[in-house]
Amino acid sequence: MLRLYGKILKTGVLTERLPRAPKDQAVDKAGEKLKAIIDRRFSGSLAIRQVDAGSCNACELEIHALNNVYYDIERFGVHFVASPRHADILLVTGPVSRHMEAALKIAYEATADPKWVVALGDCAACGGEFGVSYASSGAVANVIPVDAVIPGCPPTPFDLLRGLLSLLAK
Amino acid sequence: MRVNAEASTEFRSLLAARGIEARPVGPEPLPPAATLEVGSPDWGRCAQTAQEENWRWAGAFAEDEGAALAVSACLEKQGAYLVLRTRVAAEQPELPSHAPHYWAADRAERHIQDLFGIRFTDHPDPRRWVRHQAWDEKTHPLRKNFPAAGSPPETTPPDSSYPFFKAQGPSVYEIPVGPIHAGIIEPGHFRFQAIGETVLHLEERLGYVHKGIEKIAEGRDPASLARLAGRVSGDTTVGHAWAACLAMERAAALEIPPRAAYLRGLLAERERAINHLWDLGALCNDVGFAFGYYQFGRLRELWLRENLAWFGHRLLMDRIVPGGVAVDVSPDVAKRMRESTVVLRKELDELISIIDANSSLEDRFLAAGVLAPETAAALGALGFVGRASGQTFDVRKDAPYPPYERLNVRVALESQGDVSSRFWVRYKELRAALRLIEQMLADLPAGESAVPWRMPEPHAEGFAAVEGWRGEILCFVRFDADNRIARYWPRDPSAVNWPALEKLVLGNIVPDFPVCNKSVNGSYSGHDL
Numbered sequence A: 001m002l003r004l005y006g007k008i009l010k011t012g013v014l015t016e017r018l019p020r021a022p023k024d025q026a027v028d029k030a031g032e033k034l035k036a037i038i039d040r041r042f043s044g045s046l047a048i049r050q051v052d053a054g055s056c057n058a059c060e061l062e063i064h065a066l067n068n069v070y071y072d073i074e075r076f077g078v079h080f081v082a083s084p085r086h087a088d089i090l091l092v093t094g095p096v097s098r099h100m101e102a103a104l105k106i107a108y109e110a111t112a113d114p115k116w117v118v119a120l121g122d123c124a125a126c127g128g129e130f131g132v133s134y135a136s137s138g139a140v141a142n143v144i145p146v147d148a149v150i151p152g153c154p155p156t157p158f159d160l161l162r163g164l165l166s167l168l169a170k
Numbered sequence B: 001m002r003v004n005a006e007a008s009t010e011f012r013s014l015l016a017a018r019g020i021e022a023r024p025v026g027p028e029p030l031p032p033a034a035t036l037e038v039g040s041p042d043w044g045r046c047a048q049t050a051q052e053e054n055w056r057w058a059g060a061f062a063e064d065e066g067a068a069l070a071v072s073a074c075l076e077k078q079g080a081y082l083v084l085r086t087r088v089a090a091e092q093p094e095l096p097s098h099a100p101h102y103w104a105a106d107r108a109e110r111h112i113q114d115l116f117g118i119r120f121t122d123h124p125d126p127r128r129w130v131r132h133q134a135w136d137e138k139t140h141p142l143r144k145n146f147p148a149a150g151s152p153p154e155t156t157p158p159d160s161s162y163p164f165f166k167a168q169g170p171s172v173y174e175i176p177v178g179p180i181h182a183g184i185i186e187p188g189h190f191r192f193q194a195i196g197e198t199v200l201h202l203e204e205r206l207g208y209v210h211k212g213i214e215k216i217a218e219g220r221d222p223a224s225l226a227r228l229a230g231r232v233s234g235d236t237t238v239g240h241a242w243a244a245c246l247a248m249e250r251a252a253a254l255e256i257p258p259r260a261a262y263l264r265g266l267l268a269e270r271e272r273a274i275n276h277l278w279d280l281g282a283l284c285n286d287v288g289f290a291f292g293y294y295q296f297g298r299l300r301e302l303w304l305r306e307n308l309a310w311f312g313h314r315l316l317m318d319r320i321v322p323g324g325v326a327v328d329v330s331p332d333v334a335k336r337m338r339e340s341t342v343v344l345r346k347e348l349d350e351l352i353s354i355i356d357a358n359s360s361l362e363d364r365f366l367a368a369g370v371l372a373p374e375t376a377a378a379l380g381a382l383g384f385v386g387r388a389s390g391q392t393f394d395v396r397k398d399a400p401y402p403p404y405e406r407l408n409v410r411v412a413l414e415s416q417g418d419v420s421s422r423f424w425v426r427y428k429e430l431r432a433a434l435r436l437i438e439q440m441l442a443d444l445p446a447g448e449s450a451v452p453w454r455m456p457e458p459h460a461e462g463f464a465a466v467e468g469w470r471g472e473i474l475c476f477v478r479f480d481a482d483n484r485i486a487r488y489w490p491r492d493p494s495a496v497n498w499p500a501l502e503k504l505v506l507g508n509i510v511p512d513f514p515v516c517n518k519s520v521n522g523s524y525s526g527h528d529l
Helices: A002-011 A026-042 A058-065 A098-110 A122-126 A157-165 B004-017 B040-052 B105-116 B222-229 B234-251 B258-286 B290-311 B331-356 B359-365 B373-379 B383-387 B419-443 B493-504 B510-520 B524-528
Strands: A046-052 A078-080 A089-093 A116-120 A148-150 B022-024 B034-038 B056-064 B068-077 B080-089 B172-177 B189-195 B198-205 B461-468 B471-479 B485-491
Touching (some): A002 B290, A002 B331, A046 A058, A058 A089, A058 A157, A058 B234, A058 B290, A089 A098, A089 A122, A116 A122, A116 A157, A122 A148, B004 B022, B004 B080, B034 B040, B040 B056, B040 B068, B040 B080, B056 B485, B056 B493, B068 B105, B105 B493, B198 B493, B222 B234, B222 B485, B234 B258, B234 B461, B234 B524, B258 B331, B258 B419, B258 B510, B331 B419, B359 B419, B359 B510, B373 B493, B383 B419, B383 B471, B383 B493, B419 B510, B471 B493, B485 B493, B493 B510, B493 B524
Parallel strands (some): A046 A089
Antiparallel strands (some): B022 B034, B068 B080, B189 B198, B461 B471, B471 B485
C-alpha cells in the first residue's frame, strides 16, 4: 500500500494547461456557437451522452482519452453521463448505420430540451469512408438535427477539447 | 510451421479414404495457403473430417460468380492454412452446414446466409444474424446485382421481432442491455436470463454497426481499400491494413522490401502495446481500481503522442499502404523509440509489483469469467482470449510472415482461463512486444520503405493471416480485370471470440459482466462489418 501511495506522489499532477486555440479555424467557430449556448442554457456545466451510431471505434478511443490525466476534461465541468435523460449534449460518432437509426432517434427523443447534438469525426460529419449505402445512412445530420461538427479521423483529444471548450476556457 | 501443400495432400487422402473427391487447384491461387475444391454435397462431410483430424475452423466467405456462388472455408492446423472451396448454383443455393461440426461456423454461415442468400441446410440455428431490418430476407447485399445504395426503407425500424432464447420458471428474469450501453462503448445487445444475481444464460445480438464494408470495398483501388481496411476496427487499424495489403500484394505477386516489413512490424507491435496498456487500465477501472486506470492510461497516452510525433497519427491510421509503409524511422527516432521501451519497462516493473500485491484486485479477477481450455479449443478462441485458456496459436510464431520469421517471438500463455489469466496474458504480451520492438530496431534493414504498386493479373486473388493485437486476422481479396477490388473479406478475431463471452459469463453475477466483457474486449465494428 505504501508503494501505491509512493507511486501516486512520485507521478504527481500531469494535467496540462489548455493551449489557447488559434482564432480562425472552423473548429473554433463551432466552439464559439457551442459556448454561447452552454453559457446561456447550461450554466457552464455540461453533461454529455456519447452515442456510437456506427463508428469504427477510433473516435471512442479519443473520447476516452479526454478522461485521462493529461486532458482531464472533468475539470471544465464536462462529464459523460449514462442516461440521455441527464444529458445536455448528444455526442454522436460514426456514419449512422441503418441498424442504429432507430436507437439513435430514441436517444435523441429521450434527451431533455434544450439539447445540443455534436457530430464527432469525419463519418458523423459527412459519412467519411463509409458514406451512404444500403447499410449506412451517412452523416448524423441525415438522421437527427445536428448543431455542431467536430471533423477528424479521428479528431485528437485536443481537437475535441477545442471543439467543446475553446470558449469556456477564455 | 508445416508445409501447406503437405498438409493439404494429407487431408486430401483422408477425404479420399471417406469417398470424398477433393481437387487441388493449379496453379495454387492463394499461396502460401493451399486450396482444395470439393463438390457441394460433400461440403458438410469435409468439415466433419477436418474436425476429426483436429483442424481449426477459422472462417468462411462467399463470392458471386454469376451463375454460381463460390464458398470458401479456411482451416488451420499447426500453422498450415487450407482453403476448401465449393460452388452452388446462384438460383436457390443450398449447402450442407459446417456448424454441426464447428461452433465457430455458426455465425459465420449466418452472415453468408444474410448477405448472399445461401441456405445452410442442416444449420442448427438458421436465424438471421447480421441482417436486422435494413433489407429483407429476399434481397442479398453481396450479390453483384444488388446495388451498393440498396433500397432501404425511409426510416429503418428497430429489429424488435428477433426471436431471442427464452428461459422460464420461478424467479427467472430477463435483462435486456443495449444496443446503446451506459458508457463510451460500441453498440450491441445483450439479453441476460438471470436468477437473483446469477447469470443463467446470455445471448448476444450483434450487427448494429453493420456498415456494408464488404460491399463498399467493391470497385476500390488498392490504396482506397487499404484506407477502408484501416477502419474495419479503429483500434486495429494497423492489423487490418496490414492484412489487406499483404493479401493484395500476394494477389499481385509483389514483394515488399525487408525494411518495409520491419516498419510494419514496429507499427503493429506499438499498436499491440498501446491497446494492451488501455485494456490493463480498463480492467482495473471495471473493478473500481482507479489507480491502475490512471497509471496505464498515462503510459498509453505517452505512446500515442510518440505515434503522432514520429508517424503523424496517434492511432497509426493509413501508415500501411499497398507496397510498403508511408512512414520511415530515422536513426534519431529509432534511438528515442528504444529509450521509450526502456522507460515503459521500468514503469511496468514498478506498477506490476503494486498491482500484484493488491488483494482486492485479485479478489475480483481470480476465478471470474472462466473459459475452460477445452471450451476455448472447441471454439478455436484466438489471441489473448485463447492464450489465457491454454491455446498457444499465434500467427507470428506458427505461420510467420515477414518480419516475424526472422524474429524470436515469445508466446505468452496462461491456463486458468479467468479474467486474471486474460489480464496477465496481456501484460506478458505487452512485455514481449517491447522485446520485439527492440529486436526490430536493432536489425532494421537498410533500403526502401515501399515499392510502387504493380497491377495484378485479372481476377487474381490473395489470402493473408496476420496476428493483430486481438489475435489472428484473416483477409481475402479478389481483383477485377482493372486493378479494382471485386471482393474483400476481413475476418477480425472478434468474429470468432464473441461466443466465448456467452459461455464464460455463465454462473457469474450480473455485476461482474462488465469486467468479464472487457477481459474479452471483442470489437463490434470488426465483427459487424
